[in-house]
Amino acid sequence: MQNEKNTWDFFRHGDESSFRLIFDHFYDQLYNYGHKFTTDNFLIEEALQDLFVKLWKNKNNLGETGSVKNYLYKAFRRVLLRKLDYKPRIHLFSSVEENVPFTIELGHEDSLIHHEHVYEMRQKLEKALASLSPRQREIIHLKYYEELEYEEIAAVMQLSLSSTYKLLYRAVDALKGWFTLTEWIGIMYLLAIKK
Numbered sequence: 001m002q003n004e005k006n007t008w009d010f011f012r013h014g015d016e017s018s019f020r021l022i023f024d025h026f027y028d029q030l031y032n033y034g035h036k037f038t039t040d041n042f043l044i045e046e047a048l049q050d051l052f053v054k055l056w057k058n059k060n061n062l063g064e065t066g067s068v069k070n071y072l073y074k075a076f077r078r079v080l081l082r083k084l085d086y087k088p089r090i091h092l093f094s095s096v097e098e099n100v101p102f103t104i105e106l107g108h109e110d111s112l113i114h115h116e117h118v119y120e121m122r123q124k125l126e127k128a129l130a131s132l133s134p135r136q137r138e139i140i141h142l143k144y145y146e147e148l149e150y151e152e153i154a155a156v157m158q159l160s161l162s163s164t165y166k167l168l169y170r171a172v173d174a175l176k177g178w179f180t181l182t183e184w185i186g187i188m189y190l191l192a193i194k195k
Contacts, residue, residue: 004068012062019059022068023052029069029146030076036141037080047080054079070152073142077156121183128178136171143168 010018027048034044051072055062065071129137135157142153154164 005064008065008068012059014059019056022072026069026072030072033073033076033141033146034080036138038084043083044080047076047083050083051076051079067152069146070148070155073146073148073152074156074158124178124183125175128175131178132171132174135167136174139164139168140171140175 007018007021011022030048030051031044034047038044055075129140132140138157139153142148142156148156150161150164150168153159153168154161157164157167159167
């Protein structure tokens, strides 16, 4: 989305076309993010609807934001977790949220998937990701798939910045254990191309 800040500001001042632009640009991304927590399409759509209705109703009370994406991910996560009957709160590390389901599905690169080696690496990566805790999978997704900064991840996951660093370090360290050095370089490439 070109010039997020202006679009957000126009929306906050009641511009429906700017609101529609934000909705159209982020809906699918948020919907896919919701699928990392639950496979219940209805619940995800309901959470998205609640989020965007609340945004429109409260548009005049919303402040400026440095990142619309970060703001929406954080708000959507809060709405969805409430609907899943979890109570997120800011803490150093949440043992309560450790059991919130979160899955990562790797996208398909048609040009690469036909190469047997890449296919095998993707399979091994899927197994390695499945071995991580839900919170570790979520932080890998936010860092490498959504390309959020550490501060943004901390805000979305409601963690302190130091806990965010630790959680990502542990997740990456756990993944590394599955691969040789050469394979790990290939995995970093797969994470970089994402989908």
